[in-house]
Amino acid sequence: MTLTLEDFPPGHFGTFGPRHVTREEILAFAAEYDPQPMHLDEEAAKHSMLQGLAGSGWHLCSIMMRMMFDGYIDRTAGLGSPGINEMRWFAPLRPEDDLTLDVEVLEARVSRSRPDTGIVTFQCAIRNAAGQRLCEMISPVIIRRRADALTEQVG
Amino acid sequence: MRFFEDIEIGQRRELGSFTFTADLIRAFAVQFDPQPFHLTEEEGRKSLFGGLAASGWHVAAVFMKLMVADDQREARETAARGERVAVGGPSPGFKELRWIKPVLAGDVISYAKQVESLRLSEKRPEWGILQSRNTGTNQRGELAFSFLGTVFVPRRRV
Secondary structure, eight states: OOBOGGGOOSEEEEEEEEEEOOHHHHHHHHHHHOOOHHHHOHHHHHTSTTOSOOBOHHHHHHHHHHHHHHHTGGGBOEEEOSEEEEEEEOSOBOTTOEEEEEEEEEEEEEOSSOTTEEEEEEEEEEEOTTOOEEEEEEEEEEEEOOTTHHHHHHO | OOOGGGOOTTOEEEEEEEEOOHHHHHHHHHHHOOOGGGTOHHHHHHSTTSSOBOOHHHHHHHHHHHHHHHHHHHHHHHHHTTOOOOOOOOOOEEEEEEEOSOOBTTOEEEEEEEEEEEEEOSSOTTEEEEEEEEEEEOTTSOEEEEEEEEEEEEOSOO
8 A cells, every 4th residue: 555645644664674784785886876985995084083994974874765765655646856955974894794774754835836746854874783873864745646536635 | 175274154165067867767666676766768758857856875975985985176276385184084974855856867967066064073172073064056947956964074273
């Protein structure tokens, strides 16, 4: 069954994962998109503020996107997102981390400009196996309403 | 990357452009964001985007790719002049990221960054904290992508 706006009431939505992240993945993403020494070179990373090899924050975002997709977006009538209100990177992504995604719905409302859709504002956070919070994101997503939602209102 | 002392509010750098081909869009989406409108032209046409559209995270990752390349160019030029090279720190996050226009197959996005604010770190006296407005503009001159990034920048001397 496809999830619609009605399936996202404010509150805890779900917990997803774990997703294992290998050193090879971290190096491959960094080589392509963020080739800074702290993401590529163990020795340089040791002397950086991150104190050891760390995945790019953009890699963590991309992995979070995939965890969201596998967790619920794949079965949601989602139409895309206009942006990210805020992303905070608290702690580095490390090689061989096991990541868990916690999803909260902060707000869900019907769209004024497109009444057959709604806007759900999510708070998504990633933690590692030790329970350390690595990042937190607040982002709206456009989601279709149930097919009969409009007729119900009219009728 | 420049030292804290050499940075001024309003400084702008053009970071270069990138062509989002259908193959590149699909390759990123298959790995990280396999929503149908990022995978096929047909599904893209049926979506709000009106065509095969790059994942927003792909558009953001390419900003980073071009920014790091620009940093490395600047570092080589600095080293060639015999001056000390500034090595940037990590980022605590970003705000106000907007995917304003879809990035469709064939679109060419030109990226830029502009310094918006600058202050000293209270907790880390050897670092400053820079905020920059980072943007991507398509081949029609339309602003397609924008965010306010934050990054640690080294001080020349403490």
